[in-house]
Amino acid sequence: MITYIFRRLFGLLPMLFGITLISFMVIKLAPGKPVMLQYSLNPKISLDEIKRLEKIEGFDKPLYVQYFNWLGNLSRFNFGRSISDGRFVMDKIVERLPVTLSINILSLFLIFLIAVPWGVRSALKQGSTFDRVSTLVMFLLFAAPTFWLALLLMQLFCIQFGWLPISGITALDFEHFNWWQKVFDIGRHLFLPVLVSALAGFAGICRYMRSNMIEALQQPYIYTARAKGLSENKIIYKHALRNALLPIVTILGLSLPGLLGGSIIFESIFAIPGIGRLFYEAAMMRDINLIMAEIILVAVLTMLGNLIADVLYAYVDPRIRYKK
Amino acid sequence: MQNKSLNIGILIIGFLTIIAILAPLVSPFDPSVIDQDSLLMPPSLKHFLGTDTLGRDLFSRIVFGARISLGIGLVAVGIATLVGLILGAVAGFYGGRIDGLIMRFVDIMLCFPTFYLILAVAAILGPSIFNIMIIVGLTSWMGVARLVRGEILSLKEREFIQAEKSIGASNLRIIIRHLIPNAIGPVLVSATLGIGGAILLESGLSFLGLGVQPPTPSWGNILIESKSTLGVAWWITVFPGLAILTTILGFNLIAEGLKKKMGS
Numbered sequence: 001m002i003t004y005i006f007r008r009l010f011g012l013l014p015m016l017f018g019i020t021l022i023s024f025m026v027i028k029l030a031p032g033k034p035v036m037l038q039y040s041l042n043p044k045i046s047l048d049e050i051k052r053l054e055k056i057e058g059f060d061k062p063l064y065v066q067y068f069n070w071l072g073n074l075s076r077f078n079f080g081r082s083i084s085d086g087r088f089v090m091d092k093i094v095e096r097l098p099v100t101l102s103i104n105i106l107s108l109f110l111i112f113l114i115a116v117p118w119g120v121r122s123a124l125k126q127g128s129t130f131d132r133v134s135t136l137v138m139f140l141l142f143a144a145p146t147f148w149l150a151l152l153l154m155q156l157f158c159i160q161f162g163w164l165p166i167s168g169i170t171a172l173d174f175e176h177f178n179w180w181q182k183v184f185d186i187g188r189h190l191f192l193p194v195l196v197s198a199l200a201g202f203a204g205i206c207r208y209m210r211s212n213m214i215e216a217l218q219q220p221y222i223y224t225a226r227a228k229g230l231s232e233n234k235i236i237y238k239h240a241l242r243n244a245l246l247p248i249v250t251i252l253g254l255s256l257p258g259l260l261g262g263s264i265i266f267e268s269i270f271a272i273p274g275i276g277r278l279f280y281e282a283a284m285m286r287d288i289n290l291i292m293a294e295i296i297l298v299a300v301l302t303m304l305g306n307l308i309a310d311v312l313y314a315y316v317d318p319r320i321r322y323k324k
Numbered sequence: 325m326q327n328k329s330l331n332i333g334i335l336i337i338g339f340l341t342i343i344a345i346l347a348p349l350v351s352p353f354d355p356s357v358i359d360q361d362s363l364l365m366p367p368s369l370k371h372f373l374g375t376d377t378l379g380r381d382l383f384s385r386i387v388f389g390a391r392i393s394l395g396i397g398l399v400a401v402g403i404a405t406l407v408g409l410i411l412g413a414v415a416g417f418y419g420g421r422i423d424g425l426i427m428r429f430v431d432i433m434l435c436f437p438t439f440y441l442i443l444a445v446a447a448i449l450g451p452s453i454f455n456i457m458i459i460v461g462l463t464s465w466m467g468v469a470r471l472v473r474g475e476i477l478s479l480k481e482r483e484f485i486q487a488e489k490s491i492g493a494s495n496l497r498i499i500i501r502h503l504i505p506n507a508i509g510p511v512l513v514s515a516t517l518g519i520g521g522a523i524l525l526e527s528g529l530s531f532l533g534l535g536v537q538p539p540t541p542s543w544g545n546i547l548i549e550s551k552s553t554l555g556v557a558w559w560i561t562v563f564p565g566l567a568i569l570t571t572i573l574g575f576n577l578i579a580e581g582l583k584k585k586m587g588s
Contacts, residue, residue: 148565261439
């Protein structure tokens with residue numbers, strides 16, 4: 001197991017190299033000189049000044065030298081400073097990461113908790129009214145834009161009924177709350193964002209779980225189990241379900257980029273101070289350093305998510321571990 | 325066997341396509357004409373779906389938005405399919421080092437959450453309809469490439485390809501005349517699904533203000549307004565979203581139907 005993890009970790013190095021190379025090329029896509037991009041709003045800047053700044057930032061060197069300099073900085077976790085307020089990009093991201101990660105982990109948890117039993121029930125009662133209605137609902141959910149669902153739910157819960165706060169993660173008088181009021185307040189604020197983000201991945205996992213379960217129930221080992229005279233519960237939950245769950249582990253890892261991508265939209269709808277909203281602000285201001293740092297960070301998170309999924313898969317399914 | 329999902333899907337998309345093509349005839353108002361006398365009107369006989377904060381007719385805006393959304397979806401997926409087809413075919417046919425290199429590239433591209441990459445490029449290059457088509461196209465070809473590679477790997481061992489080789493056909497001829505046409509089925513399914521996905525991406529991008537720019541109406545940028553009219557004008561939120569939902573549903577149904585058709 002340990003060697004498997006190490007082998008996989010080692011394989012990530014060329015991937016990391018590729019990720020940084022592509023990110024670098026994206027920066028260089030920008031038309032005009034990068035210095036101009038940063039200082040274009042400053043009318044006092046002269047041509048000499050631009051040349052001097054270019055020299056300081058190293059933009060006068062050939063591209064590959066620039067790339068390796070930049071890579072050197074990255075390896076020391078130095079992503080440069082943000083254009084908007086001059087703070088280190090890394091600091092800005094680190095303080096906002098926990099919010100986004102906790103929302104995404106909570107919603108992954110929620111997806112898993114509801115989609116798996118739902119899919120299993122659909123599979124067991126294949127063709128029943130429940131199954132047919134749920135297939136229809138999933139199909140609709142799959143086609144609905146998440147941000148639209150967010151807007152509709154906001155309209156319903158925050159405005160029509162007035163049950164939930166409309167934006168942010170804490171109330172204005174948060175400071176004066178006691179402990180359990182604070183927890184309750186954060187819960188109220190996070191309820192819709194977590195729900196919306198879960199809805200986005202829910203339909204896919206649910207349909208996948210259903211088809212996995214149907215397939216698992218047709219496997220020869222199920223006939224064996226039946227022939228042995230095992231109880232139906234044991235057949236379903238011990239034999240079929242365990243095998244149907246295996247690929248879900250991987251799918252949850254693979255759904256990470258989608259969830260993180262969704263963060264951009266719903267964090268800006270709900271005004272949540274996470275990395276999604278940070279990225280949106282950076283994109284609007286063309287804050288190149290911040291944009292690059294976040295792209296790399298999110299790509300690395302995705303890579304690690306896939307790795308964890310693969311390792312978990314190998315852990316639960318010995319057949320993978322011993323291959324090769 | 326009747327194929328219900330395929331038929332319903334074709335019906336929906338056909339209907340939308342006709343509306344998009346005939347947009348100037350179908351829409352009762354000019355989509356960008358501002359009418360001070362009818363701001364935020366609820367749906368009525370004059371304005372089927374109501375009006376927005378500038379008094380523009382929502383129905384006309386959605387009808388014209390169909391042109392933009394369908395157009396972007398089609399072109400973006402066209403680009404993605406072409407790139408995926410070429411890279412996948414080359415990787416599958418030649419194998420070895422070239423295959424390893426291309427597939428590694430696919431793995432790396434898959435690590436980037438598409439929406440982050442798209443937003444970054446849109447911010448750097450500046451948002452325009454043309455840029456969105458290219459960006460969405462160039463960030464969503466990986467699935468097709470993997471699919472085509474897999475198909476070609478299994479096809480190239482078949483006898484008719486061996487026969488073609490033995491009579492001295494060039495590699496290019498084998499790939500274009502024999503391998504790709506035989507691998508096109510699953511590609512068609514994924515392209516159909518892809519159009520829905522591209523329209524979803526475009527609407528999200530426009531909703532954030534980095535996609536289609538106003539006053540050009542797109543389903544995504546009509547929804548920008550709904551943030552400020554929440555609780556005041558439900559129609560601005562509900563109808564553009566329904567348009568997106570119906571379109572994606574249509575494409576998904578066609579894809580589902582095609583899959584069934586090929587399976588049987």
